[in-house]
Amino acid sequence: xxxxxxxxxxxxxxxxxxxxxxxxxxxxxxxxxxxxxxxxxxxxxxxxxxxxxxxxxxxxxxxxxxxxxxxxxxxxxxxxxxxxxxxxxxxxxxxxxxxxxxxxxxxxxxxxxxxxxxxxxxxxxxxxxxxxxxxxxxxxxxxxxxxxxxxxxxxxxxxxxxxxxxxxxxxxxxxxxxxxxxxxxxxxxxxxxxxxxxxxxxxxxxxxxxxxxxxxxxxxxxxxxxxxxxxxxxxxxxxxxxxxxxxxxxxxxxxxxxxxxxxxxxxxxxxxxxxxxxxxxxxxxxxxxxxxxxxxxxxxxxxxxxxxxxxxx
Amino acid sequence: xxxxxxxxxxxxxxxxxxxxxxxxxxxxxxxxxxxxxxxxxxxxxxxxxxxxxxxxxxxxxxxxxxxxxxxxxxxxxxxxxxxxxxxxxxxxxxxxxxxxxxxxxxxxxxxxxxxxxxxxxxxxxxxxxxxxxxxxxxxxxxxxxxxxxxxxxxxxxxxxxxxxxxxxxxxxxxxxxxxxxxxxxxxxxxxxxxxxxxxxxxxxxxxxxxxxxxxxxxxxxxxxxxxxxxxxxxxxxxxxxxxxxxxxxxxxxxxxxxxxxxxxxxxxxxxxxxxxxxxxxxxxxxxxxxxxxxxxxxxxxxxxxxxxxxxxxxxxxxxxxxxxxxxxxxxxxxxxxxxxxxxxxxxx
Amino acid sequence: xxxxxxxxxxxxxxxxxxxxxxxxxxxxxxxxxxxxxxxxxxxxxxxxxxxxxxxxxxxxxxxxxxxxxxxxxxxxxxxxxxxxxxxxxxxxxxxxxxxxxxxxxxxxxxxxxxxxxxxxxxxxxxxxxxxxxxxxxxxxxxxxxxxxxxxxxxxxxxxxxxxxxxxxxxxxxxxxxxxxxxxxxxxxxxxxxxxxxxxxxxxxxxxxxxxxxxxxxxxxxxxxxxxxxxxxxxxxxxxxxxxxxxxxxxxxxxxxxxxxxxxxxxxxxxxxxxxxxxxxxxxxxxxxxxxxxxxxxxxxxxxxxxxxxxxxxxxxxxxxxxxxxxxxxxxxxxxxxx
Numbered sequence: 001x002x003x004x005x006x007x008x009x010x011x012x013x014x015x016x017x018x019x020x021x022x023x024x025x026x027x028x029x030x031x032x033x034x035x036x037x038x039x040x041x042x043x044x045x046x047x048x049x050x051x052x053x054x055x056x057x058x059x060x061x062x063x064x065x066x067x068x069x070x071x072x073x074x075x076x077x078x079x080x081x082x083x084x085x086x087x088x089x090x091x092x093x094x095x096x097x098x099x100x101x102x103x104x105x106x107x108x109x110x111x112x113x114x115x116x117x118x119x120x121x122x123x124x125x126x127x128x129x130x131x132x133x134x135x136x137x138x139x140x141x142x143x144x145x146x147x148x149x150x151x152x153x154x155x156x157x158x159x160x161x162x163x164x165x166x167x168x169x170x171x172x173x174x175x176x177x178x179x180x181x182x183x184x185x186x187x188x189x190x191x192x193x194x195x196x197x198x199x200x201x202x203x204x205x206x207x208x209x210x211x212x213x214x215x216x217x218x219x220x221x222x223x224x225x226x227x228x229x230x231x232x233x234x235x236x237x238x239x240x241x242x243x244x245x246x247x248x249x250x251x252x253x254x255x256x257x258x259x260x261x262x263x264x265x266x267x268x269x270x271x272x273x274x275x276x277x278x279x280x281x282x283x284x285x286x287x288x289x290x291x292x293x294x295x296x297x298x299x300x301x302x303x304x305x306x307x308x309x310x311x312x313x
Numbered sequence: 314x315x316x317x318x319x320x321x322x323x324x325x326x327x328x329x330x331x332x333x334x335x336x337x338x339x340x341x342x343x344x345x346x347x348x349x350x351x352x353x354x355x356x357x358x359x360x361x362x363x364x365x366x367x368x369x370x371x372x373x374x375x376x377x378x379x380x381x382x383x384x385x386x387x388x389x390x391x392x393x394x395x396x397x398x399x400x401x402x403x404x405x406x407x408x409x410x411x412x413x414x415x416x417x418x419x420x421x422x423x424x425x426x427x428x429x430x431x432x433x434x435x436x437x438x439x440x441x442x443x444x445x446x447x448x449x450x451x452x453x454x455x456x457x458x459x460x461x462x463x464x465x466x467x468x469x470x471x472x473x474x475x476x477x478x479x480x481x482x483x484x485x486x487x488x489x490x491x492x493x494x495x496x497x498x499x500x501x502x503x504x505x506x507x508x509x510x511x512x513x514x515x516x517x518x519x520x521x522x523x524x525x526x527x528x529x530x531x532x533x534x535x536x537x538x539x540x541x542x543x544x545x546x547x548x549x550x551x552x553x554x555x556x557x558x559x560x561x562x563x564x565x566x567x568x569x570x571x572x573x574x575x576x577x578x579x580x581x582x583x584x585x586x587x588x589x590x591x592x593x594x595x596x597x598x599x600x601x602x603x604x605x606x607x608x609x610x611x612x613x614x615x616x617x618x619x620x621x622x623x624x625x626x627x628x629x630x631x632x633x634x635x636x637x638x639x640x641x642x643x644x645x646x647x648x649x650x651x652x653x654x655x656x657x658x659x660x661x
Numbered sequence: 662x663x664x665x666x667x668x669x670x671x672x673x674x675x676x677x678x679x680x681x682x683x684x685x686x687x688x689x690x691x692x693x694x695x696x697x698x699x700x701x702x703x704x705x706x707x708x709x710x711x712x713x714x715x716x717x718x719x720x721x722x723x724x725x726x727x728x729x730x731x732x733x734x735x736x737x738x739x740x741x742x743x744x745x746x747x748x749x750x751x752x753x754x755x756x757x758x759x760x761x762x763x764x765x766x767x768x769x770x771x772x773x774x775x776x777x778x779x780x781x782x783x784x785x786x787x788x789x790x791x792x793x794x795x796x797x798x799x800x801x802x803x804x805x806x807x808x809x810x811x812x813x814x815x816x817x818x819x820x821x822x823x824x825x826x827x828x829x830x831x832x833x834x835x836x837x838x839x840x841x842x843x844x845x846x847x848x849x850x851x852x853x854x855x856x857x858x859x860x861x862x863x864x865x866x867x868x869x870x871x872x873x874x875x876x877x878x879x880x881x882x883x884x885x886x887x888x889x890x891x892x893x894x895x896x897x898x899x900x901x902x903x904x905x906x907x908x909x910x911x912x913x914x915x916x917x918x919x920x921x922x923x924x925x926x927x928x929x930x931x932x933x934x935x936x937x938x939x940x941x942x943x944x945x946x947x948x949x950x951x952x953x954x955x956x957x958x959x960x961x962x963x964x965x966x967x968x969x970x971x972x973x974x975x976x977x978x979x980x981x982x983x984x985x986x987x988x989x990x991x992x993x994x995x996x997x998x999x
Binding site for chain 2: 712715717719741745746747748749750753754756757758761762763764765766767768775776779780811813827
């Protein structure tokens with residue numbers, strides 16, 4: 001899948017003739033998912049320009065406009081198509097900005113966990129022995145404790161240690177670290193399994209006989225072969241990370257209301273469910289489900305298409 | 314058998330050791346009990362004296378041994394907030410959580426098995442396609458959201474005003490689509506007191522009513538996972554030789570599906586169940602928050618707000634113990650179901 | 662009237678990319694106590710034929726046409742409930758691999774007793790004693806112990822004996838055995854064949870054996886069907902077919918047997934491969950591989966590639982070949998030319 005050697009035209013031709021594209025053309029559901037995902041990404045990239053207002057700009061907020069309903073309910077205002085929240089912020093805008101935060105944390109956390117997990121997995125698989133046993137037992141314990149539980153515990157400790165105010169300033173970084181640290185075992189296991197499968201193959205043996213260093217063998221020979229399982233896993237993990245972030249924020253261990261993610265939007269809106277303003281909490285919730293569902297469906301499709309285990313066999 | 318139990322015990326000790334180190338680190342590194350006890354106005358001399366009397370000036374490993382020794386004696390110190398032993402506080406709150414988990418596990422089991430089997434037997438029917446689609450969406454729904462939707466639907470209710478209220482049919486349709494609500498969605502109500510410390514929601518209609526929405530919302534998160542797994546496994550098993558052979562022997566379909574196929578399907582389901590226990594505990598935190606269900610999860614979150622370290626540590630240790638015990642039980646169940654695995658731990 | 666009569670049976674698998682016709686216009690009959698073999702290469706449709714008799718086809722297979730009559734009951738028309746009373750009870754089956762046939766998570770005893778209870782009102786104790794009796798009949802050692810064991814604890818040969826015992830449990834009229842010895846060691850194969858033959862003779866049970874192995878079929882059966890690409894190309898007495906095959910395909914099969922090869926001569930193989938069932942050639946399905954597709958003058962015979970041959974009597978067999986009579990007349994000449 002490298003495009004480095006070859007003009008753009010051959011790279012394009014290779015993509016055009018690929019199995020990947022062939023499958024995409026035959027799968028209506030995957031097309032819809034990809035389209036939706038693309039639209040969501042574009043929407044979130046362009047949010048500062050397309051959002052009706054900037055929820056971070058206090059000058060644009062009018063407390064008198066609080067708890068306006070969305071457009072299909074009597075009493076709505078055209079300036080706020082999805083209504084407003086309890087502080088008078090435009091709900092559509094807060095949702096878009098919130099989804100940006102959620103997605104940023106999702107991508108960031110997956111970056112952290114994939115780096116950590118891949119390195120540790122490579123190490124465990126390639127070195128074997130005590131390193132392997134130790135790392136894998138640690139992964140087992142962490143997984144049996146459940147990664148979400150792990151994230152909650154770490155989040156709780158961080159909050160108890162540094163207090164809530166700390167989250168206001170470094171929320172995104174903290175959450176990326178927490179979720180990244182708690183989910184690495186998934187990657188480590190996947191990478192380790194592929195390494196063990198690759199290690200037995202002849203080309204690795206040949207590279208070793210030729211006298212390449214083990215790091216070179218790992219990075220140049222084994223790692224490229226673990227890319228497709230990592231890609232498939234990453235898609236699912238982005239969805240998981242977004243969910244984990246939402247859960248943490250909902251428990252008050254995540255993004256503060258002043259710089260809300262979708263999770264903290266849902267949390268802050270929850271108090272107004274009883275007063276009848278269901279949209280403040282349920283609309284961001286729906287948006288979250290949509291985001292996660294699209295990513296999950298894409299992950300499903302990627303797994304079916306790339307079938308990492310089958311091609312690795 | 315003995316070998317298996319020994320190995321399990323060793324693993325349990327290792328896990329508990331890791332958790333206790335974490336717990337110790339939290340207790341030692343975070344809350345400063347001296348400042349907690351004396352307040353910010355204390356002099357240096359006062360705090361040094363207290364530090365000494367509490368044993369906080371000794372090396373870390375000695376402090377850890379003290380901590381571990383107390384933990385083995387089930388002594389985690391007094392809760393800062395409740396002013397009573399942390400374990401007693403947990404014992405008071407845990408039954409509510411256990412009842413919630415038990416109820417949702419029952420719902421999950423009772424629904425996922427028939428749904429998974431039905432969808433595998435009739436893969437082309439519209440109902441099973443719909444159910445599988447729902448389960449796909451269900452995986453992407455966080456537990457607190459399903460809880461809130463349940464509250465909106467059955468506790469608050471929906472007033473539909475989509476159709477013109479002036480006309481008779483409009484009003485009729487509006488009323489038809491509206492939901493009254495009224496289900497309790499806050500706390501446990503008045504659970505019935507049985508056997509000393511246990512207050513149960515299972516012993517009265519009213520208690521069950523309070524339990525219903527929280528248990529349902531928890532079950533709705535676990536359901537899709539189990540339905541999808543049972544469905545996938547069942548599809549595979551139904552293609553197997555032994556199912557075909559069972560049909561060739563003229564057995565009743567119910568026996569084929571619910572004994573021959575299901576027993577083989579259950580093996581991976583049990584494994585998933587074991588893995589999900591941890592996630593389930595995490596989900597109880599979320600569910601209890603939404604419904605203000607006075608269980609151990611809510612207590613834990615309150616303890617975090619109050620930086621009530623002994624309680625936090627005790628909760629972690631108890632949860633760790635629950636993991637270890639349930640994982641062992643799941644392992645035993647798996648071995649009971651699968652004759653191919655002998656109890657010495659090796660596949661025959 | 663024969664015990665089992667199959668007439669013009671057609672089995673199809675409608676798939677997204679067209680339909681596969683696995684069994685085409687197959688007719689045969691089986692008398693009480695008769696042992697019939699069905700032989701052919703893998704993919705010839707023999708297993709599909711066997712499974713279709715009791716309507717045990719996997720999705721999306723279905724019987725498109727034809728009749729299967731058992732003691733006058735039209736099996737293709739019976740309700741599921743009525744059919745269930747025949748399956749395992751009057752017509753029993755033996756599958757290919759005994760280790761995957763028996764359910765791995767149920768004991769031998771459970772599986773034997775449930776078979777009995779599915780068809781008889783019988784106490785568990787009585788069922789157990791019947792099971793033990795049948796296990797002894799198939800010469801299983803320490804049968805009491807076997808009842809408490811799981812399939813994975815037993816060897817393949819032992820499992821197949823148990824499967825045979827299960828087939829005999831309800832004293833059926835017919836046993837259908839699909840490749841009963843293929844998954845077993847060669848030494849055990851002979852024992853199982855002898856056992857099956859002995860039991861069928863003793864209890865006067867009809868037997869249908871599906872195999873790709875003419876050796877197995879030759880020892881076990883009295884009559885033989887040869888299948889090719891979903892059709893019967895030859896049927897007749899087993900001995901007659903093996904000694905004097907009429908259809909060019911059957912001749913090829915028999916010449917390919919190691920026993921038939923002359924010392925230090927390579928085995929005679931039929932050139933080419935059997936077509937997949939989704940793309941069977943028009944006319945006689947065998948004609949692209951047939952050494953008689955050309956006239957002695959080198960002209961292609963048009964009938965072979967255009968018309969499906971009808972079965973004609975030739976020697977003691979019925980043979981589906983356009984030229985079989987003519988060929989037999991000219992055979993000595995061809996033999997000389999070779």
